[in-house]
Amino acid sequence: xxxxxxxxxxxxxxxxxxxxxxxxxxxxxxxxxxxxxxxxxxxxxxxxxxxxxxxxxxxxxxxxxxxxxxxxxxxxxxxxxxxxxxxxxxxxxxxxxxxxxxxxxxxxxxxxxxxxxxxxxxxxxxxxxxxxxxxxxxxxxxxxxxxxxxxxxxxxxxxxxxxxxxxxxxxxxxxxxxxxxxxxxxxxxxxxxxxxxxxxxxxxxxxxxxxxxxxxxxxxxxxxxxxxxxxxxxxxxxxxxxxxxxxxxxxxxxxxxxxxxxxxxxxxxxxxxxxxxxxxxxxxxxxxxxxxxxxxxxxxxxxxxxxxxxxxxxxxxxxxxxxxxxxxxxxxxxxxxxxxxxxxxxxxxxxxxxxxxxxxxxxxxxxxxxxxxxxxxxxxxxxxxxxxxxxxxxxxxxxxxxxxxxxxxxxxxxxxxxxxxxxxxxxxxxxxxxxxxxxxxxxxxxxxxxxxxxxxxxxxxxxxxxxxxxxxxxxxxxxxxxxxxxxxxxxxxxxxxxxxxxxxxxxxxxxxxxxxxxxxxxxxxxxxxxxxxxxxxxxxxxxxxxxxxxxxxxxxxxxxxxxxxxxxxxxxxxxxxxxxxxxxxxxxxxxxxxxxxxxxxxxxxxxxxxxxxxxxxxxxxxxxxxxxxxxxxxxxxxxxxxxxxxxxxxxxxxxxxxxxxxxxxxxxxxxxxxxxxxxxxxxxxxxxxxxxxxxxxxxxxxxxxxxxxxxxxxxxxxxxxxxxxxxxxxxxxxxxxxxxxxxxxxxxxxxxxxxxxxxxxxxxxxxxxxxxxxxxxxxxxxxxxxxxxxxxxxxxxxx
Numbered sequence: 048x049x050x051x052x053x054x055x056x057x058x059x060x061x062x063x064x065x066x067x068x069x070x071x072x073x074x075x076x077x078x079x080x081x082x083x084x085x086x087x088x089x090x091x092x093x094x095x096x097x098x099x100x101x102x103x104x105x106x107x108x109x110x111x112x113x114x115x116x117x118x119x120x121x122x123x124x125x126x127x128x129x130x131x132x133x134x135x136x137x138x139x140x141x142x143x144x145x146x147x148x149x150x151x152x153x154x155x156x157x158x159x160x161x162x163x164x165x166x167x168x169x170x171x172x173x174x175x176x177x178x179x180x181x182x183x184x185x186x187x188x189x190x191x192x193x194x195x196x197x198x199x200x201x202x203x204x205x206x207x208x209x210x211x212x213x214x215x216x217x218x219x220x221x222x223x224x225x226x227x228x229x230x231x232x233x234x235x236x237x238x239x240x241x242x243x244x245x246x247x248x249x250x251x252x253x254x255x256x257x258x259x260x261x262x263x264x265x266x267x268x269x270x271x272x273x274x275x276x277x278x279x280x281x282x283x284x285x286x287x288x289x290x291x292x293x294x295x296x297x298x299x300x301x302x303x304x305x306x307x308x309x310x311x312x313x314x315x316x317x318x319x320x321x322x323x324x325x326x327x328x329x330x331x332x333x334x335x336x337x338x339x340x341x342x343x344x345x346x347x348x349x350x351x352x353x354x355x356x357x358x359x360x361x362x363x364x365x366x367x368x369x370x371x372x373x374x375x376x377x378x379x380x381x382x383x384x385x386x387x388x389x390x391x392x393x394x395x396x397x398x399x400x401x402x403x404x405x406x407x408x409x410x411x412x413x414x415x416x417x418x419x420x421x422x423x424x425x426x427x428x429x430x431x432x433x434x435x436x437x438x439x440x441x442x443x444x445x446x447x448x449x450x451x452x453x454x455x456x457x458x459x460x461x462x463x464x465x466x467x468x469x470x471x472x473x474x475x476x477x478x479x480x481x482x483x484x485x486x487x488x489x490x491x492x493x494x495x496x497x498x499x500x501x502x503x504x505x506x507x508x509x510x511x512x513x514x515x516x517x518x519x520x521x522x523x524x525x526x527x528x529x530x531x532x533x534x535x536x537x538x539x540x541x542x543x544x545x546x547x548x549x550x551x552x553x554x555x556x557x558x559x560x561x562x563x564x565x566x567x568x569x570x571x572x573x574x575x576x577x578x579x580x581x582x583x584x585x586x587x588x589x590x591x592x593x594x595x596x597x598x599x600x601x602x603x604x605x606x607x608x609x610x611x612x613x614x615x616x617x618x619x620x621x622x623x624x625x626x627x628x629x630x631x632x633x634x635x636x637x638x639x640x641x642x643x644x645x646x647x648x649x650x651x652x653x654x655x656x657x658x659x660x661x662x663x664x665x666x667x668x669x670x671x672x673x674x675x676x677x678x679x680x681x682x683x684x685x686x687x688x689x690x691x692x693x694x695x696x697x698x699x700x701x702x703x704x705x706x707x708x709x710x711x712x713x714x715x716x717x718x719x720x721x722x723x724x725x726x727x728x729x730x731x732x733x734x735x736x737x738x739x740x741x742x743x744x745x746x747x748x749x750x751x752x753x754x755x756x757x758x759x760x761x762x763x764x765x766x767x768x769x770x771x772x773x774x775x776x777x778x779x780x781x782x783x784x785x786x787x788x789x790x791x792x793x794x795x796x797x798x799x800x801x802x803x804x805x806x807x808x809x810x811x812x813x814x815x816x817x818x819x820x821x822x823x824x825x826x827x828x829x830x831x832x833x834x835x836x837x838x839x840x841x842x843x844x845x846x
Contacts, residue, residue, distance in 0.1 A: 138168065224247060536645055548609055553590060553609075707760070791811055
């Protein structure tokens with residue numbers, strides 16, 4: 048008996064040793080090529096970079112995986128418990144491996160004949176997602192268990208659970224619970240109800256199968272399972288359970304503003320970030336970027352540019368239909384051109400199929416709806432002719448001369464009518480109302496413009512760019528005409544010339560001859576005969592009037608007297624970056640610049656002598672809150688405060704009495720200057736107050752004339768005015784402060800001398816102290832704004 052006992056003991060001991068050795072060998076075999084796990088402790092998952100406006104409203108997101116990092120204390124308390132109930136109820140009890148769960152899975156897999164259950168804990172799932180492959184094998188499970196055990200002794204439970212809740216994929220492009228809360232419920236994780244927590248917690252097992260947008264019944268069934276598990280474990284009480292079961296689940300995604308509001312602004316920020324931090328950091332680093340963008344300004348700027356370019360396009364006439372369909376193609380068009388009910392509102396653009404045309408109107412269809420376009424909405428549809436302004440052509444009176452049956456055109460909805468003829472009151476119609484399914488529409492014929500434009504609006508005190516628009520449609524063209532297009536500024540360059548003159552012996556009361564001018568370039572063999580826009584010569588002219596009326600010939604003679612070198616030096620001192628031609632054409636704006644750069648140069652006037660660089664990005668923080676970048680105003684000396692004030696005064700006169708007259712509607716002190724390049728290829732308007740500096744550009748991407756009278760005054764300044772009318776009331780009334788060293792004198796318009804009692808027309812003009820006129824006009828003169836002057840000097844200027 049003793050012998051049997053000894054043998055049994057030996058056998059058991061040997062088997063134990065063999066078992067331990069086998070286990071040790073298995074552990075050694077499984078752990079010999081294990082990846083390091085300590086990088087998990089420095090958890091840096093791919094995160095969404097968020098771009099904010101100046102007041103922390105979201106402008107857009109950049110990401111490859113839509114994941115927002117959130118801490119446990121930022122979640123509603125029952126959200127983690129819902130996931131534990133669904134995935135790992137004993138999470139706080141095991142050491143990374145739940146042997147009971149593994150045993151249950153082992154038995155289930157034996158019965159099923161394949162690996163159907165894994166019995167993985169949340170810790171193991173993290174290991175699998177971050178370190179191992181997703182293959183289903185026992186060797187991978189052993190490695191997973193070893194790493195999970197190690198990780199549990201390196202991190203605490205809450206840290207592991209936080210990583211899990213931020214890492215897991217929950218379908219519909221959502222990585223982590225915060226992204227899922229936004230995508231499925233339009234909420235943040237601290238706003239979720241118990242019912243919503245349970246729905247999200249049911250997704251990890253099969254995000255596609257339980258996607259509530261595709262399979263709401265399966266998602267609901269999975270949610271009920273999770274709620275049952277939470278109730279059984281005492282994590283919610285009976286009332287919470289019943290309330291959650293009865294709560295209707297409303298699925299909606301949080302709005303993503305990316306590329307909707309201010310897309311050109313957002314793209315400019317994206318390019319700046321990539322240049323500074325690299326693409327990987329921008330798309331995966333979870334940066335928090337605060338910009339200077341103001342959504343009110345941006346939305347107003349977007350709308351103003353869009354409307355201005357559409358108006359510019361209609362002034363040039365009708366370009367024809369988008370397409371011409373055969374009858375066999377009609378139904379395909381109507382089936383494919385689906386319009387959402389929520390978009391059916393006055394002002395919305397739709398593609399329509401013309402089905403009938405008479406002299407007075409055209410009938411059209413789009414989707415399941417019908418519309419009529421009166422000939423009055425086609426009055427602008429003349430044949431394009433760049434040599435005639437639209438005022439010089441009779442309006443269209445016959446719709447059949449514009450449209451044909453089968454034409455596909457753009458129409459802008461204007462009014463809707465019920466069958467009884469009563470007009471729809473949209474204030475009483477909900478967004479998802481079925482009432483609009485049985486209405487007919489009145490619409491206006493419209494066309495998308497080919498002409499492009501840009502707007503930049505900056506606070507000159509800080510350099511903060513409040514709004515930026517780079518074109519008509521970002522989705523059709525990402526080229527930013529505000530920062531990437533270099534075009535000739537035309538007369539909007541003249542203030543730089545006149546500011547140079549103010550520092551080289553001239554004053555606003557100086558007189559220059561406005562007469563024919565011929566410039567011969569012997570080396571190039573060219574003859575240049577510049578003219579005023581009107582084609583008229585005005586004789587002796589005050590510099591004040593020459594700038595206000597934008598007289599080219601006076602400006603050229605002034606540049607000739609000052610010297611091109613000094614003008615170029617001044618332009619560079621004001622920050623303009625261009626290849627300046629070393630000839631007199633530079634005075635009329637022949638050197639190409641970007642709109643953004645010209646706005647920065649004009650800041651010298653608005654700021655009282657110093658320029659400031661435009662700032663889009665104010666600060667950048669890492670995903671963990673570390674400040675990576677903070678911008679400060681970049682200021683440079685350019686001109687004297689006295690010269691800046693004189694130019695502001697003169698440019699205010701441009702608004703009051705010159706080509707910038709449209710800005711008078713603001714009823715505020717505003718300085719401005721129009722600009723038009725040769726053949727109306729480029730139109731500009733630069734206007735500013737002490738608190739806001741705004742520049743507008745309009746022109747084709749290819750150097751093409753826009754047409755007769757498409758000048759800075761007509762094409763660009765209305766955009767400027769439309770934008771400023773929206774935002775101006777947010778600023779207090781403010782004029783440009785007069786610095787020391789400037790005096791104001793009442794000047795006779797005819798002679799440029801001090802006004803006398805007999806002067807017929809006078810101006811109050813600013814002068815640097817000591818440069819103001821000392822003589823008084825002796826006679827009444829002719830009362831002309833063009834002035835008088837020494838006949839000998841003026842004779843020399845003419846020839």
